[in-house]
Each structure stands twice: as C-alpha cells, then as structure tokens.
Amino acid sequence: MKKSILLTLFCATLFTGARAQDTKEYKTYVKNDCLIHYCNHKGVTVVVDVTEGGLFVPNISIINNSGHEIIFEPKKIKAYCYAVKDYSKETRNMLTRYFDKGMDMTPLVKDSLVIYPYEKYKNKRNSSMFWANTLATVLVGSVDATLSKDTPDDRFWTRKHTEDMIDEGEAQRSIEMQRIDEGYWRANTIFDMSEHSGFIALKKRKADHIVLEIPVDGEVYTFLVDNRKRY
DSSP: OHHHHHHHHHHHTTSSOTTTTOOOEEEEEEETTEEEEEEEETTEEEEEEOTTTOTTSOEEEEEEOSSSOEEEOGGGOEEEEEOOSOOOHHHHHHHHHHHHTTOOOTTSOEEEOOBOOHHHHHHHHHHHHHHHHHHHHHHHHHHHHHHOOOOHHHHHHHHHHHHHHHHHHHHHHHHHHHHHHHHBOOOEEEOTTEEEEEEOOBOOOSOSEEEEEEEETTEEEEEEEEOOOOO
C-alpha cells in the first residue's frame, strides 16, 4: 500500500498544480500560531479559519467590496478529505510535505464530507448535550447516594446537588443553542461594503487536511486547510 501511495504522489509531481485553472491568489496570515487562509478576488474576500472550532467546524468570513450585493448560500459549499487507506504517521507526514510544497493532489481520490444543515446540526448538538448531561447527573447521583448516610440532611444535599447539575447542564445547553442560532451559516444577503461571518459543521473523518469549495458570486473558492499549529 505504501508503494502505491508513493507512486501516486510521484505521479502528482508531473501535473501543473492543483489550481492550475484557478487564477485566484490564495494567501495566509497568522492567528494564534495557526495559518488563516484567505483569498481576495474581484472585490470579494473569503476567509477560512479553523483556530476555534477545529478542522471540522471551520469559520468562514465573506467580505464584500464588489460594488453589488451578494446572496450567499452555504448549502452549496462542498467539502472533501483525501481517501488514504494507509493512515500511518509516516503516510500522513508524507502527504503533509506534498501539500506544503504545493504539489498537485489531483490523482488522489477525494471522499465527500457531510456538511450538516443548520437544523440538523442544532438537533444533533441538542440531543448529544442532553444525554451527556443526563448520564453525568445519574452517575454522580448514584455516587452521592452510595456515600450518603440516608439522613434528612444528606438526602437534602444529594437532591440539591442533582438539581444544581441539571440546572448547570441546561444552562450550558442553552448557551450552545444560542451560539448555533447566532453563528451557524445560513443563506444571507451580503451587501456591498459589508461582511458576514459564520461557521459550518462537517461530519468528522480521520483526516489531517480538508478541501473546501466555497461558491461566492459565481466564483468557486477552493481552500486546502489543516489544523496544524505550524507558524
């Protein structure tokens, strides 16, 4: 398997570049030891930042100085990772070196990544937080009951501890729902001389790099991003 990957990567060097037909200029800047990816083209700047949410919850900002308004539809974003069966550390490092050198990775097969719609992601997070909080409360309640001497005071404090945990869990869940409501990308009109930012969520896969194809105003911005702290 390693030989076939090496051969594939060697063949990749014979190509002209991953974005040979893309005349846009892709650049990076540094934030918190990580490289932030951006591209400015025809008055539109697209920024991809994975420093907060991680590789699978990228933040995307669009700055519109095009002279006209833009309707951005995040449901048209596409995401991929490279389908590498041999996912050893050696193979990952080898791929990373090729990415860093700007080699064309076209010969490698790409797997599509699921991008959660707003409602589905919100329901997913709501459900996972509810059950995590419930299980934690039950576990701690069982420990409290085991250690309790079954006196009125002990029963009171055990019950209060359980209620406090439930309240704390509900508060955290409410904060997360608000974060998603306010920050998750949905279709928006971005007026000239303004910007809009939000995040999307991808279904996690075993990958160090992802490819994002972000359509904005008739152009597709293709970003190859990773989550390494490498500055």
